[in-house]
Amino acid sequence: MGERVCFSPCGNYLVHFNVSGRLRIWETETSYLKQEFTPGSHLSSPCSCVAWISVYNSPVKSKKKKRKFGERQVLLLVLGTDAGQIYFFNVAEGEVVASLKEHNRPVSSITAAAGTDLYSSAENNIVQWDIPEKKVKRKWKCNGNVCNMLISDDNSILLTSLSSTVLCWNVETHTILRKFEGHKSNIIGLSMGVSPAGEKYVFSAAAEERLVNVWNITNTNLNKPVAMFTLPDVPSGISSNISSNGLVTFVAVCKRGSLSVYSLQLNGQCSKPLKPKTTVLVTPDESSTKKKTEVVPIIAGKVVGKGVKIAFGSSPFISCETIDLNTNDSELYLIRQDPRRSTKKKEESIKKVKSVETSSHVDYLSSASANSVSLKRDRLVLENEEKVTMESLLEKMNLSTKNIPSGDNLAHLLVQGLNSQDRDILRKVLLTPNENKIRSTVESLPAQAVLPLLKILVNLIQGRTFTSQVAAMWLQAVLRIHVSQLLADENCSSVIAPLMGLVESRLSCLGPLYQLKGRLNLLLDQATSSSVPRKPVIEFEPLLVYQDNDSPLNSNCLLEEEDDDDKENDEDDDRWTDLLNEDMSVESINGDDDGDEDSSHESEDSNENNDDEMEESSS
Structure with a gap:
């Protein structure tokens, strides 16, 4: 069995135990861890189940006073183990006061009402114990392994769950009165209540179902649930209470850490499953109520009167609180501090070592500037012979940082300026345009x-021309030397993002600026050329002209041949014009009398004559 958390019947205590067998008990009013107990045999037989019981005990007679006190009620915690033993743990004394042994198998469940007997189950057996006598009172068999048990307040009906079935036993006759079947998985929680009319109701919840069934034990004609409650998640614990006017208040703790509250008036059978009236969530801050991300889990809840006691957190950091159910909100957010975080803060406050507080307005001295500063530590006394305050002494000290160290490495001074955020130191270090000094400083x-x-x-690269130039030199050195660190740092992208935007905006202006520069250069060249007087062009005659007379193609021959060709061309043109004139005159004289055939013959003859003349002229 895993971890188990439950409240005591009075609601004043909360018990938690885990698989290792460690038992912790808190006081619900103060959330104080009252007891922490680990059984000696926890390694071989850890706790398997737990139950609360109130018994009347007679204290031991006092030898000194020789008088007997009356009986008083003592709250005990009953523990069942895997070895079959049952232990009684006294919460007030913090120790085991008694033990019982009857089962040879692990104890699966235990139940006891106030002032009644104790009932335990192991395997197929149910045992009724006589607590004062510490012996078995009755014993009978059931049809399977009992997972959960619950006894009524009048000690007349015993409820047992066998897997997914609820059985109602008559304690006197050991017979089954009612059998309820409706779940499909193992039942993990049982609760019982009695109405003002005397009718008894059973609430059952299963491990893998989001429905809680309500059964009527008294009415034998009803074999189906009289009501059902829908859950937002699978349950881990339930609790119920029926008031004097018949109003049922039911709460269910879900595994995701929420608490669902239901309200029902018993008046016949409900046809539809009921939704939760209010869902309670515990959050560490107000932002979680909107995002619904971080929730402090609620691990237990119990109806006490008109309120509900809840336990939230995780063991061993658990806090308890009582909340009022008089609300109409569908979701109720409780803004509470996480018990685990509150414990850490308490531990930190207990520590004696505290961090030293330093002021941000600090002037640092380097080794070079310290040598040039002369500090006079003369004792000054005022007229009334009172000592000068520390503030006046510091004002008289010359702590200026005008002189920059002459070394090639300014890493020490730069780190001081970064830590103190001193603008003077940073300005005088970062405005150094020496590339060698910048590289050695960045490397160190x-x-x-x-x-x-x-x-x-x-920030500096967005400034004026000189500042941006020097900052670009520093930035180039940083990116070259520490590129691996910047790639591994997640915050680097957010720091460089403004720089990328600045570079892109300036590059977009580069093309128009070059065009403007080219046009201005052209205008300046034209202006300068027009203002300067032009030099006159001087023609120089050749000093020597040489002509070769032996060449067949001399200049005179060429000129003569060109003249002859022009003359021949002119003669040919005159002949063509004469021929055309003659043809025109012949056609006009003959007219239309000769007909088409004669004109065609004549045109052919004229063409032949023209061809002959052209041949003669060409020859």
Whole structure:
């Protein structure tokens, strides 16, 4: 069996035990861990079940006073083990006061009402114990392994769950009165209540179902549930109470950490399953109520009067609280501090070691500047012979940082400026345009100072021309030397994002700027060329002209041949014009009398004559 959490019948105590056998008990009013108990045989036989019982006990006679006190009621915690033993643990004394042994198998369930006998089950047997005599009173067999048991307040009816079935036993006759079947998985919780009319009701919840059934034991004609409650998740515990006016208050704790509250007026059979009236959630802060992400789990709940006692957290950090159910809200958020976190804060407050508080306005001295500063520590006394305050002494000290160290490495001074956020130190270090000094300083920087330096450089590169140029030199050195660290850092992208936008915006202006520069250069060249007087062009005659007379193609021959060709062309043109004129005159004289055939013959003859003349002229 796994972990188990349950309240005492009075609601003043909360018990929690786990598989290892460790038992813890809290006071619900103060959330104080009252007892912590580990049985000696927990390694071989851990606890398998637990139940609360109130018994009357007579204290031991006092030898000194020789008088007997009256009986008083003592709250005991009954523990069943895997070895078959049953232990009685006294909450007030914090120790085991008695033990019983009858079962040879692990004890599966235990139940007891106030002032009644104790009932235990193991395998197929149910045992009724006489607590004062510490012996078996009755014993009978059942049809299977009992998972849960519950005794009525009048000690007349015993409820047992066999897997998915609920059995109602008559304690006197050991006979089964009623048998309820309706679940499909193992039953993990039983609760009982009595109405003002005397009718007894049973509430049963299964491990893998989101429905809680309500059964009527008194009315033998009803074999089906009289009501059903729908759950938002599978349950881990239930509790119920029926008031004097017949109003049923039922709560169910779900495994996801919520508490569902139901209200029902007993008046016949319900046709539809009932939804929760209110869902209670515990959150550590107000933001979780909107996001519904972080929830402190509720692990137990019990109806006490008109309220509900809840336990939230995780063992051993558990807190208890009583809440009022007089609300009409469908969801009730309780903003409470996580018990685990509150415990850590208490431990931190107990520690004696505290961190030293330093002021942000600090001036740091480097080794080079310290040598140039002369500190005079003369004792000054005022007129009334009172000592000068520390503030006045510090004002008289020259702590200026005008002189930058002459070394090639400014890493130490740069780290001081980053830690103190001193603008003077940062300005005088970062405005150094020496590339060698920048490279050696960046190489000597510690890893934790790279990201703060990058943030400052991003701001400087957005400034004026000289500042942006020097910041670009520092940025280039940082990206080259510490690129692996920046790639591994998740916060680097958010720091460089403004720089990327700045670079893109400036690159978009680069093309128009180059065009403007080219046009301005052209205008300036034209302006300068027009203002300067032009030099006159001087023609120079050749000093020597050489002509080769032996060449067949001399200039005179060429000129003569060109003249002859022009003359021949002119003669040919004159002949063509004469021929055309003659043809025109012949056609006009003949007219239309010769007909089409004569004109065609004549045109052919004229064409032949023209061809002959052209041949003669060409020859």
